[in-house]
Amino acid sequence: MxxxxxxxxxxxxxxxxxxxxxxxxxxxxxxxxxxxxxxxxxxxxxxxxxxxxxxxxxxxxxxxxxxxxxxxxxxxxxxxxxxxxxxxxxxxxxxxxxxxxxxxxxxxxxxxxxxxxxxxAVQRAVLPRPPDRIGPLRFAARYEAARLDAQIGGDLYAVVDTPFGVRCVIGDVRGKGMGAVRAVTVGIGTFREAARHEPTLSGLLERLEQAVVLEAQQSGNLTELEGFITCVLVEFPWRSNEVRLINRGHPAPLLILGDTVQYVEPSRRGLPLGLGALDAGSGCIDSMTFPDGATLLLYTDGLTEARDETGTFYDPTSTCTEHRYDGPDDLLDALLADHSRHTGGQRADDTALLVITHAPNNS
Structure with a gap:
């Protein structure tokens, strides 16, 4: 910096x-x-x-x-x-x-x-800014490309309001370049369409799995057949202070509740999208309470795998606990500023962040 x-x-x-x-x-x-x-x-x-x-x-x-x-x-x-x-x-x-x-x-x-x-313009079309609020949930998102002259890469996020609740996804495509961007568009497009029609989170996951496999097969490139997407699917059911998650090989989200910050580790680790055929039980759904004031931080590994000049990895938990934030945007601003100080302004990988806060309608 x-x-x-x-x-x-x-x-x-x-x-x-x-x-x-x-x-x-x-x-x-x-x-x-x-x-x-x-x-x-x-x-x-x-x-x-x-x-x-x-x-x-x-x-x-x-x-x-x-x-x-x-x-x-x-x-x-x-x-x-x-x-x-x-x-x-x-x-x-x-x-x-x-x-x-x-x-x-x-x-x-x-x-x-x-x-x-x-x-x-492509970034706004593929990764539009999520709504500021859906019901009691407030949202904020950021995308930081590894290259300063780039706007979009291989990370993705989306928020969709559905009849089954609010559904979110964050993911990281293996690889770089236009192939990764194409995989992002396939993943985001499938999620937005399927999230509104699949009644279960497992069904939504299966649709995403099929789309990723089909994209790899249609690419006609053997190296791309090895591609995959790590992701976390999140669902906030209506009329319930609960959150459901499926983690497919992605960094564990952070749950912030008051002065407590903890990683939401999956009860069973699943393989990334595209590799589901190798693990029949990779659709395990974890549930936990998500009361008023709780915040869930979803991110890609560009955040936690960033190093300083001594080789120390960045730990976002300290930033999440040191200060009080007025909302999701304030938290993301603080995280990115602290992340930039840690790395000296250098970015080795794309970073996507999505914050969801459960707040009363009048806050």
Whole structure:
């Protein structure tokens, strides 16, 4: 985090670099013998303006460098010498090249911003923000991609209001790239459709299992046949202060109740989606009470497998117990800030988080 802050501070002052280089070049020309030239610094000032300033700023930097260089030759009495003319032509040529580079960088920046806008639109379509509240339940979610220029990867979450209760899922797709994104879309699409029609959580799990297996088979790639999705399915039945969970090879959720924070370990660990044929009993449902004020934190392993510079894994329980939070969003903000401090701002894996709080309707 400190390293990121340092680079941000440098970025704020980077636009002054061309002016600093021009000033340094002028000082060197004035303080050295006439045979010593700071032509390289004039060229460096103009070229540095290309990625840092606008086209007008780049051209003005070149014109000012040309003027200062000509004034130096005039000051030392070499106004129209061959050396002066050659150096001035060089400065003018660098100005033209810098202007061309400025336009190239500008158009690439526009293309990158367009790609980011498209990625953000895809994220909103595939992983929309959950509703703030459904009945007595409040929700908040975050997605942090491992790559700073990415918007979506292989983690997923969803919240669906169904006739059988509120159902949620969080998952992590094995692998990276477009294959993982495709698996996310298949998993989310199947969950949203099946959650509204399957009366039991076991039936919903079976639908997800079938969808993952079918996607792997239709991929036609033997390596993708080895793919799977770890996930936790959660159901909050109507008219009941209860939560039901099925854990298929995923990190255990955290239950926060007052000052108590504990991992909700499954009574029987199941294999990830896509591997259900190897374990006939992997659909075990665990139930527990979920009273007013309780909070359930669902997350992917990008949270708990993050390390600091000494190799120590991040433990979210301390953040969950140290402070009181006004709601799910406050808890996620605190978790991500603490997570970033722990890792120094570096992310090795995507991280998805979903928080559900049981709160009275007036809170």
């Amino acid at each position: 400190a390293r990121l802050g340092a680079w941000k501070s440098v970025g704020k002052w980077s636009r002054l670099l061309p002016a600093v280089l021009l000033l340094l070049a002028a000082l060197i020309d004035l303080s050295t013998p006439p045979t010593v030239s700071a032509a390289a610094l004039y060229a460096a000032a103009i070229l540095s303006a290309a990625p840092l300033l606008s086209l007008r700023g780049t051209v003005l930097t070149g014109v000012f460098a040309l003027f200062v260089d000509w004034m130096m030759f005039r000051y030392f009495g070499y106004r129209w010498s061959a050396i002066a003319i050659s150096e001035l032509i060089m400065v003018a040529t660098v100005t033209v090249i810098a202007g061309f580079l400025n336009r190239v960088l500008y158009h690439r920046k526009m293309q990158l911003e367009s790609a980011r806008d498209i990625a953000a």
